[in-house]
Amino acid sequence: MIDTLFIILSLMIIFFATLVVTLPNILHCALALMASLFGSAGLYILLNAEMTALAQVAVYIGGVVIFIIFAIFLTTRMGEKTTPSSLPKIGWGLVLSSFAFAGFYGFYAKYLNSVSTTGYSTAEDGSMSAVGKILLNTGSEGLIIPFEIVSVLLLMTVIGAVVIARAETKALNCDSESQENI
Amino acid sequence: MTLHRLLLLSAVNFCLGMYGMVVRRNVICVLMAMELMFNAVIINFIAFAHYGNGHATEGSIFPIFIIAVTACEMAAALAIILTMYRKMHKLDVHRLDSLNG
Structure with missing residues (x-):
């Protein structure tokens, strides 16, 4: 049973990963990437890493791929093909x-x-309670410091992303004003 | 399902990502190929966590950090892609030569 599931999931992962790198339309690539990530989330559940599978679906598929689709919608015209x-x-x-x-x-x-x-x-090893007990443990075996550092990193990158994305027009305006003043 | 098969699956995934990074010219496609490579790495982590001796929980925590850092990186990448699109109206990696790299 597990072997059959493994074969189905790995075929799914490899098939959609091949589509990601070969399809001409970028939006189709992003959807294929989503399917490939879903396949690997299934594989993690098969390997008793339940929490990682949840994080994969919530953050990777729900966050990162949606980010990519946003970027595609903002920069590409509908149905536009990439240069071969x-x-x-x-x-x-x-x-x-x-x-x-x-x-x-x-x-x-x-x-x-x-x-x-x-x-x-076992199924308990990757469960949410086991992961949470280690992740939020302040003892010597706990991983609270990396956890907090990641949250600070996330805040910093979001602020940095906003600054990078909107600095362009502001800087141009300042330049033109300063040139007019000169 | 053995450790060997899982590692081969992740190697195939990694090599597909590598092929995509070399062949594609669009920045977003290169980023997606990179996601495939990250995914291959995560599969390796989970495989070793499952088949190793003990410490399976720690092995499934590290991929969560990878996923979080990837989310950060995509936020920065989206900002850079938008700036690049505003500047040159095309997302071709071959035009990213203003740093003379």
């Missing part, structure tokens, strides 16, 4: 990625046998 990439570039991409895959494959074939894979996680 040149043939030598496709060749370079294929050579590079197949070399990387051969490297991964060889590495795993050589060294993976020495990794002991005896322990399996």
Whole structure:
């Protein structure tokens, strides 16, 4: 049962990931990315990482992909195709990625046998309460400091994003005013 | 479902992302290819958390940090993309040469 689910999910992930890098319409790419991320969220649930699957669906699919779709809507006309990439570039991409895959494959074939894979996680290990107990623990094993740092980072990037996105017109106005004054 | 198969799945995902980063010219497409690579990394983390000995909870916490940092990065990237579109009306990465890189 789990093997069948794994095969279905991995085929889904790889199929939609291929669509993301090949489709000419960017909006279709973003939707394919969404489907691929949904597939991997299913895979996390299969691997007992329930909280990560929830974060994947809520933040990645609900946040990041929606961000991307916003950017697409703001910058692209409906139905506009991307410029097709040149043939030598496709060749370079294929050579590079197949070399990387051969490297991964060889590495795993050589060294993976020495990794002991005896322990399996249980459903409690990735559950929300277990994750929360470690994430908000102020003791030596707790991860409260990285958690707080991430929240500060999020605030800083949002402020920085606003500044970058609106600095343009302001700076231009200031420039033209100062030039007029001169 | 073994550790080996999971790692191969994430390697395929990573290489697809790498191919997309090399081939695509649109900035948003390059960003989406990068998302695929991040996703491959997260699959690796979860796989090792499941098949390793103990510490499965910590292994599933680190991907949450990756996801949060990716969300930050996308917020900054959206601002940069908007600025770039206002400046040059095209999202071609080959035109991003004002830093002479």
